[in-house]
Ligand SMILES: [Zn+2]
């Protein structure tokens with residue numbers, strides 16, 4: 001399943017990237033705090049992702065990604081961070097602005113264009129925030 005097939009919104013993508021970045025499960029309260037939203041707002045967003053089979057919630061473990069959620073999140077991290085890298089390194093845009101722009105663009109740009117962009121940039125290893133970039137687009 002691709003992010004397009006799933007019809008992910010920008011909000012879905014933000015939640016999935018946060019969960020992918022965290023070492024362990026996060027509680028809905030921690031997630032709400034991170035996004036500065038009320039708890040019921042975070043819970044409804046998480047329920048939507050749970051309904052898509054992308055996340056699961058277990059008492060004590062918090063919210064974690066399912067295997068499907070993990071692979072979709074890898075794809076999103078790649079898209080987001082490649083766009084960020086391009087905006088920062090090639091256009092000199094600051095990392096905060098680049099992150100906001102990447103959040104809007106990650107689902108809009110055709111995948112083929114991102115594959116070419118990543119190749120052109122030599123498959124950058126880290127984003128402007130120093131976080132690792134996976135390369136799920138490279139078939140081994
Ligand atoms: Zn790449």
Ligand SMILES: [Zn+2]
Nearest residue numbers: 084127128129
């Ligand atoms: Zn980044």
